[in-house]
Amino acid sequence: MRKNTVFKVLSVCAIVLSVCAISMHFFIRASDKPSEDKAYRDVLNKHLHQFSAPIPSSLSFCGERVPLDNVFVREALDRELTSIMYQHSVTFMVLKRSWRFMPDIEKDLKTLGAPDDLKYLAVAESALADVVSPAKAAGFWQFMPATAKKYGMEVNDEWDERYDLDKSTVAAVKYLKNSYSRFGSWTLACAAYNCGENGLASRLKQQNCNSYWELSINTETSRYVYRILAYKILMENPKQYGFYVRKKDCHQPLEYDVVTIDTTINDMIAFSKQIGYSSYKYFRMMNPTVRSNRLTNKSRKKYSFKVLKPDSYSWKYLVSKLKDKEEFMD
Structure with a gap:
């Protein structure tokens, strides 16, 4: 009975030590892995302090x-x-x-x-x-x-x-x-x-x-x-x-074309697909003046709609246009 107890205790200790060794191995490897944002975090650690707002000498x-x-x-x-x-x-x-x-x-x-x-x-x-x-x-x-x-x-x-x-x-x-x-x-x-x-x-x-x-x-x-x-x-x-x-963290300007119509739109969702949108959500985000699923236009007034260019859906594409994307806003 006593031998069995000692054996069980030793087995548990061996398992715990093995788990700790494996965890330490992965922790060390993760710590050694370089981070592309390290310089950014270094700046934050250096400047992230509470201080009184400086008031300019003239304004x-x-x-x-x-x-x-x-x-x-x-x-x-x-x-x-x-x-x-x-x-x-x-x-x-x-x-x-x-x-x-x-x-x-x-x-x-x-x-x-x-x-x-x-x-x-x-x-x-x-x-x-x-x-x-x-x-x-x-x-x-x-x-x-x-x-x-x-x-x-x-x-x-x-x-x-x-x-x-x-x-x-x-x-x-x-x-x-x-x-x-x-x-x-x-x-x-x-x-x-x-x-x-x-x-x-x-x-x-x-x-x-x-x-x-x-x-x-x-x-x-x-x-x-x-x-x-x-x-x-x-x-x-x-x-x-x-x-x-950082400039790359800002909301980048979007590229779009403009479509102008002078007729009534009975189904705004269908219209959004006709002009190139696969998502009505994105159509509404680009055209916030639209407040309904239809647009009555008896006077033949001209209304303009923005059509987002395909490349502008890509954050990587938008950021690639920046010359100094890692720089901070001035």
Whole structure:
């Protein structure tokens, strides 16, 4: 009996030692295997620390000086900059999306003769995503239905141009230029974009004030322009604020053709296949203005649809077009 017990104990020990030896062997081999992302992890380990958001020594917005020496202005900016700096997941996605969408926004702003800094308003509004607010504002520039129609966009249950980046950018610039003409300041124009022109005008008159920085206004609008400024600062210097985003990790620009029709579409799913899509999901992602499975077009209006080129489905193809894909965003 005793011999059997000793034998069993020795057998168990031998098995345990064998398992440990095998595990150690594979662990050592795995540890020795070089990783293509080692340099990336080394940078993260070096820079991934908690620190106070650096505030620049000087700052301008649309050519207007921001009075950073004013303690209240500085602290308000610090609040928003710290918030987006440590709102990691959202800010990372904003930086990645900006690689795809910002070139189009910048091009439209330049064509329309608007300040380039206005692009950061779209970031503050939607984080560069086609979102819908609880108040039913939609798209990158977050237009309400009535305002969108006022500025020339078609909005209905079948087609919603608030989701068209170019058309909504044009409408946003018109709104902001009108506000600038009225208030004489781009910071006030941006404030009006948030709270409305009449509401802003009433507050300015009531307080005999002509400066956003000195205006007492509702909490949301009082933080709004500072949030735009914070995105400008961080997106112009992402590494300084701890965001190391490789170019290959960004959302790459997509290549597509455009198909234009001037007839009613009774079955949008069938139509998507006719123009080259195998997936209705991808058709809708490329054409977010489509809001229904049909499009009524009695007036023979021209509607345009994006058809993604086959190569653009491939991440490897898109990244291969980058010259320095391992470099970080500047």
